[in-house]
Amino acid sequence: xxxxxxxxxxxxxxxxxxxxxxxxxxxxxxxxxxxxxxxxxxxxxxxxxxxxxxxxxxxxxxxxxxxxxxxxxxxxxxxxxxxxxxxxxxxxxxxxxxxxxxxxxxxxxxxxxxxxxxxxxxxxxxxxxxxxxxxxxxxxxxxxxxxxxxxxxxxxxxxxxxxxxxxxxxxxxxxxxxxxxxxxxxxxxxxxxxxxxxxxxxxxxxxxxxxxxxxxxxxxxxxxxxxxxxxxxxxxxxxxxxxxxxxxxxxxxxxxxxxxxxxxx
Ligand SMILES: [Zn+2]
Numbered sequence: 001x002x003x004x005x006x007x008x009x010x011x012x013x014x015x016x017x018x019x020x021x022x023x024x025x026x027x028x029x030x031x032x033x034x035x036x037x038x039x040x041x042x043x044x045x046x047x048x049x050x051x052x053x054x055x056x057x058x059x060x061x062x063x064x065x066x067x068x069x070x071x072x073x074x075x076x077x078x079x080x081x082x083x084x085x086x087x088x089x090x091x092x093x094x095x096x097x098x099x100x101x102x103x104x105x106x107x108x109x110x111x112x113x114x115x116x117x118x119x120x121x122x123x124x125x126x127x128x129x130x131x132x133x134x135x136x137x138x139x140x141x142x143x144x145x146x147x148x149x150x151x152x153x154x155x156x157x158x159x160x161x162x163x164x165x166x167x168x169x170x171x172x173x174x175x176x177x178x179x180x181x182x183x184x185x186x187x188x189x190x191x192x193x194x195x196x197x198x199x200x201x202x203x204x205x206x207x208x209x210x211x212x213x214x215x216x217x218x219x220x221x222x223x224x225x226x227x228x229x230x231x232x233x234x235x236x237x238x239x240x241x242x243x244x245x246x247x248x249x250x251x252x253x254x255x256x257x258x259x260x261x262x263x264x265x
Contacts, residue, residue, distance in 0.1 A: 014098030030177035039229025049221035116172035123232030126182035183231035
């Protein structure tokens with residue numbers, strides 16, 4: 001164990017026990033081993049698309065386990081509460097929940113570690129994940145529109161854990177001496193990377209980008225990632241909020257940058 005133990009937490013989840021030990025020690029300000037900078041676009045059909053052209057397929061863990069989960073939940077509801085059979089059914093439901101959470105955590109950690117190892121600077125869209133995933137149902141005074149589509153989208157957003165993806169990227173970059181730059185998300189999917197023309201018509205389908213002005217064509221998610229990278233470069237160039245994160249700061253605060261006026265959306 002490195003450093004001095006500060007506190008020890010024992011917890012139980014899904015029938016397993018966990019011990020976590022928090023330690024404290026002095027560390028040198030790390031220098032990131034890589035020099036590359038990358039832009040990332042997150043989405044539904046592809047979990048993440050990188051500006052270098054590579055992408056990561058989504059992991060729809062919840063969907064895959066949803067049917068099984070529903071079956072066990074129904075079985076549980078038919079049992080007499082607190083009976084032995086009810087307890088058995090409840091344990092099964094909890095096991096599926098734990099399984100989903102584990103698979104998702106593993107996926108996110110592998111993904112964020114690989115991205116963080118290979119890039120000193122990671123540019124992402126400053127998406128308001130919390131707003132996007134909040135209830136689409138609205139209130140009785142202002143009922144939500146497209147509730148069904150939105151709740152489908154919300155489930156996907158939550159399922160893929162974009163907020164957790166960003167959180168992990170941010171602290172892993174701080175560990176390695178790298179950085180995460182959040183850029184304004186507006187029009188990243190509608191701007192032509194070749195000529196700069198902004199139009200909703202550039203986005204021909206969910207998957208295809210075709211500039212109506214210069215004819216540039218590419219995968220729509222890749223275009224998003226290229227635009228995110230471009231905005232990241234501009235933020236770096238004008239140096240707004242160019243504060244290197246220090247190990248003492250909270251990762252989320254340390255890597256936060258203010259949007260700067262040099263980016264005209
Ligand atoms: Zn164009």
